Amino acid sequence: MKIAFITYEGSVKYTAANGFDEIQDLLPFLQSKGIDIQYEIWDNPEVDWTVYDVALLRMPWDYHQKFDEFKSWLDRIESLGIKLLNDYQIVRWNIDKHYLQQIADAGYSVIPSVFLEKDWNGEVSSLFDMLNSGQIIVKPCVSGGSRNTIKLQKESAQEDATTIRELLANGAYLAQPFMKEINEGEWSFTFFNGSYSHTILKKPKAGDFRVQQFFGGTIERIDPEQAYIDKAASYLSAFAPKTLYARVDGLMVDGKFMLMELELVEPFLYLAYHPNAPENFYQALKTQIDELEREQR
Structure with missing residues (x-):
């Protein structure tokens, strides 16, 4: 083979x-x-x-x-x-983050998202009300490594409108509320053939919201409670049951796991952070x- x-x-x-x-x-x-x-x-x-x-x-x-x-x-x-x-x-x-809507529609906990289709020309200021947040994150529906991911403030929404429309000329985006819990770390649960392997916690550097190492983020191995592992596994059971590899990324919000993304295409697997x-x-x-x-x- x-x-x-x-x-x-x-x-x-x-x-x-x-x-x-x-x-x-x-x-x-x-x-x-x-x-x-x-x-x-x-x-x-x-x-x-x-x-x-x-x-x-x-x-x-x-x-x-x-x-x-x-x-x-x-x-x-x-x-x-x-x-x-x-x-x-x-x-x-x-490969297209529209899949998050399917997961949310099925009743699973997902970071709230508003999808902005290509050439969207709505009011940028309305997104803050729709997401009930004074700060929002806007990112491409097809992307990786936080490419073209930006953080917007409600008070400067009008000034940012041109930037948003320029981005949307090239494809669909989604807007999400900025989750303060990101400062406590993004949890990444890794599974192989549906079996749990390990978990790491990624934290952004001070003053940033991006957790990737190349933006100054830090990584540490953690050992979650079984209930959190079972919760992460439930997303795979429902939507990706036969995957060789899978990374379930999310935040802990009021003590409950909330999905950010299922990484099923080409995720970094953090294999160095657990001996097995x-x-x-x-x-x-x-x-x-x-x-x-x-x-x-």
Whole structure:
């Protein structure tokens, strides 16, 4: 079973921790376990995809900047009969943040969201009332790494209107209330084949709201109560039950978990923050490979 470890041609923005570099060490780790796997840049025109049985999405981190090309690539490798991890249906659903509305409509706790479709020309000031907040976050429905994510203040809404309309000329966005709980940290629960692996807490640097390391955010491992793990798992059971990897991101609001995003396409998995995490990932991948081989017999 030959596997393509899907990455991109771009700079790496995460640093190693605890003796494990997820960017550099995961592939050799899997190869050392006997997995027939090698790096491939997803949009490299020289790749012969016909030699692969499986494409493992790990770091196609520029897909949102080449969105139409990425969708065409998905169509192409699917037409070749290549298994995608996570699968095509899940990836296509998850690459656009409109999926959050489906989760909210099903009664699950989600950060309140107002979707602004391409070329929206409503009153920016109305968003603050709709979200009952004096500060809001506006971000693209197709994005990653907080790209084009901005924080707006109600008192300067008119001045920001031009910026918002310029952004919306290029695609749909969503607006959410700024949640003060972000200062206490964003919880990321990681699961492999639906089984819980580990949790990390990401905090923004003072004066910022973005938790990514490359914006100065910090990361620490935490051990949540089982009730919180079960809550995070409930989102996957309902909406992504067969995912090889999944990260459930959210905040604790009044002691209850509230979803920010399900990360099912190309999330950083923070494998360095739990000693068993790389092995957990390998075992989950091996299970999927074994199942695929049985299907092909």
